[in-house]
Amino acid sequence: MKFDFNGDKPIYKQLVEVLKYDIATGEYQAGDKLPSVREFSAMFFVNPNTVQRALNELEDEKLIITNRTSGKFVTDDHKLIDNQKKSLAIKALEECLKKLERLNISDEQVIKYIKDRREEK
16 A cells, blocks of 8 residues: 655654544444564555554544454543544645635535535435
């Protein structure tokens, strides 16, 4: 999986965001065994130390756990995963709302556009 990291923030932080999104969307589900550091390193074309730093941050946030003998796993805590999903959704909404505010679009119009868009799908 080739991922284009940008220069806005450290690569390990961007990798944390990618993996949080993958967990929130179910790409990696609760209890799933994660690829090894070396496998992630090859997948993302980054240094293993960068991957380890990202995984340490996810472990600090309790989104992943390490079993010393069998590797790293996504947490079984569905509430924590749901909270992560909600946090990512709110962040996306905040970014979107900032842009819409610059367009002087009212809350009512935003809601209408969302409903219209959902009906189109």
